[in-house]
Amino acid sequence: MAPTQGPRAPLEFGGRRGSATAAARHHVPPAPGGPVRGPARLLGPPASLPGLEALWSPRALLLWLSWLGLQAALYLLPARKVAEGQELKDKSRLRYPINGFQALVLTALLVGLGMSAGLPLGALPEMLLPLAFVATLTAFIFSLFLYMKAQVAPVSALAPGGNSGNPIYDFFLGRELNPRICFFDFKYFCELRPGLIGWVLINLALLMKEAELQGSPSLAMWLVNGFQLLYVGDALWHEEAILTTMDITHDGFGFMLAFGDIAWVPFTYSLQAQFLLHHPQPLGLPMASVICLINGLETISTATGRKLLVSGWWGMVRHPNYLGDLIMALAWSLPCGVSHLLPYFYLLYFTALLVHREARDERQCLQKYGLAWQEYCRRVPYRIMPYIY
Numbered sequence: 001m002a003p004t005q006g007p008r009a010p011l012e013f014g015g016r017r018g019s020a021t022a023a024a025r026h027h028v029p030p031a032p033g034g035p036v037r038g039p040a041r042l043l044g045p046p047a048s049l050p051g052l053e054a055l056w057s058p059r060a061l062l063l064w065l066s067w068l069g070l071q072a073a074l075y076l077l078p079a080r081k082v083a084e085g086q087e088l089k090d091k092s093r094l095r096y097p098i099n100g101f102q103a104l105v106l107t108a109l110l111v112g113l114g115m116s117a118g119l120p121l122g123a124l125p126e127m128l129l130p131l132a133f134v135a136t137l138t139a140f141i142f143s144l145f146l147y148m149k150a151q152v153a154p155v156s157a158l159a160p161g162g163n164s165g166n167p168i169y170d171f172f173l174g175r176e177l178n179p180r181i182c183f184f185d186f187k188y189f190c191e192l193r194p195g196l197i198g199w200v201l202i203n204l205a206l207l208m209k210e211a212e213l214q215g216s217p218s219l220a221m222w223l224v225n226g227f228q229l230l231y232v233g234d235a236l237w238h239e240e241a242i243l244t245t246m247d248i249t250h251d252g253f254g255f256m257l258a259f260g261d262i263a264w265v266p267f268t269y270s271l272q273a274q275f276l277l278h279h280p281q282p283l284g285l286p287m288a289s290v291i292c293l294i295n296g297l298e299t300i301s302t303a304t305g306r307k308l309l310v311s312g313w314w315g316m317v318r319h320p321n322y323l324g325d326l327i328m329a330l331a332w333s334l335p336c337g338v339s340h341l342l343p344y345f346y347l348l349y350f351t352a353l354l355v356h357r358e359a360r361d362e363r364q365c366l367q368k369y370g371l372a373w374q375e376y377c378r379r380v381p382y383r384i385m386p387y388i389y
Contacts, residue, residue, distance in 0.1 A: 050129060060130035064138065068262075070110075071193045074103035075184070083240045085178075086249050090156040094178055096185060096243060100192050100236035107197055111204075122212050124205035125277060128267060135263035143171060143255035146186070150175035150252075159252030174254025187253040191242055195265035196232045202266055203228055206273040210280070220283040220335035224272045227295050227332050246360065272336050272343045281337040288335075295331035322354045322384045358383055 079097035087093055115121055147167075150158065153176045162173035179186045203225045207217045217225075235242075242248055251257060329347040336343030362383075366374070382388070 054129055055133040057127065057130035057134075060127050061134045063127070064131055064134045067198065068138070068194055070107070071103060071197065072184075072189065074106055075099070075189050075193060077102065077106075081240070083243060085243045088156065088177075094180075094185065095183070096188055096240075098239050100239040101233065103193060104197055104200075104233060104236050107201070111201065121205045122208040124202065125209045125274070128202070128274070132263060132267040135267065136259065139255065139259040139263050142186075143174075143258050146174060146176065146179050146253055146258070147171045149179055153179075160250060162252035162254060170252075170254070172255050174252025174257060177250075177252055178248075179253050187257065188242075188248065190253075190258060190261040191247060192236060192239060195261045195263075196235060198262075198266035199269050200225075200229050200232050202270045203273045206270065206277045210277050213277075214280065218276065218280050218283070219285075219288055220281045220337075221273060221276045223283070223288060223291060223335045224276060224332060227328075228269070228273075231328070246357070246364075250364075268349075269346060271345055272332055275336050275340065275343045279336075279340070281335065281339075283335055291331050291334045294334070295328055322358060325354060326351060326384070354384065 075097065077099060079099035080102065081098040083096050083098050084093040085096060111119070111121070147170070157176055157178065159174060159177040162170050162175045164170055178188075207221050207225050210221050211217045247257060326347070329350050333344045333347050
């Protein structure tokens with residue numbers, strides 16, 4: 001916990017920095033938008049909401065476009081491997097550069113060099129709101145471009161969904177399966193690059209800001225940063241695995257994925273670190289060890305090949321990888337304590353997302369495996385959580 005001096009009125013998440021009494025004593029107003037240093041209350045609304053003028057910042061727009069440009073440039077660098085995607089309707093296979101981990105390492109080196117030259121990374125948390133706004137605006141404009149591009153795409157390039165004839169529905173889901181300009185694949189680029197790497201950069205900036213305010217980062221902040229960096233690093237190291245996911249093989253690229261990839265991921269997945277900056281949590285080594293053990297339980301290997309496994313994890317539930325994801329999400333939230341629901345938003349959201357995705361998986365597996373899948377479901381009745389669901 002941050003050191004306190006004398007009695008203070010309790011502060012609510014989203015309020016102003018400092019107490020009114022202290023501000024009056026020094027004849028200065030509370031710093032607008034500064035971090036709150038007090039307890040959080042689940043039912044306590046923010047003391048005030050930011051005005052519309054707080055959403056727009058030319059500096060944030062320039063920073064965001066520079067970030068997208070940097071990641072696009074790293075995408076175009078020579079790759080350690082070039083992989084082929086799944087077979088398309090016209091029997092062709094697209095080729096993808098496997099250099100996401102390389103982009104992460106180079107980004108880390110550039111950020112490190114920038115910080116050694118005086119880059120104020122700790123100022124980034126104060127820009128999260130306008131950055132999130134320009135990211136959302138970018139996703140909307142980009143989705144309009146994708147929708148227009150799909151109008152001239154061949155039928156073989158369209159996604160199974162997203163071509164209903166309803167422009168709003170198709171704009172949201174995306175009409176084209178793999179929109180590209182030359183060999184630059186927009187969906188593949190957005191899936192793992194600007195959003196995921198941006199997420200860990202925001203986390204690092206929040207850690208730096210906490211160190212500036214408290215003298216050193218808290219153990220809880222270290223855990224959240226470490227867990228989520230490990231997750232992003234693993235995803236980028238095994239980047240080729242995404243080529244078999246539903247996002248790449250089935251879903252069109254429209255506003256749903258564009259917004260999710262470049263706006264939703266970095267600014268909502270970093271909520272645990274944002275919460276800890278505003279509300280530091282005491283965390284001892286015994287509890288930290290338990291949380292680390294819970295996070296380690298996520299490592300469940302995925303099935304390969306065409307056989308349906310009925311032993312091991314796949315003999316307990318039909319989607320144990322989803323169960324692992326939920327256990328991992330719980331471990332990310334536990335360092336934030338249990339005083340507020342906000343750090344558990346990712347867990348609740350991800351539960352809803354995986355239940356919905358699991359239902360889509362079930363339909364596709366039934367179509368693919370037929371009677372074999374029905375027999376598998378009979379032998380393994382639980383979908384994600386043993387004895388519960």
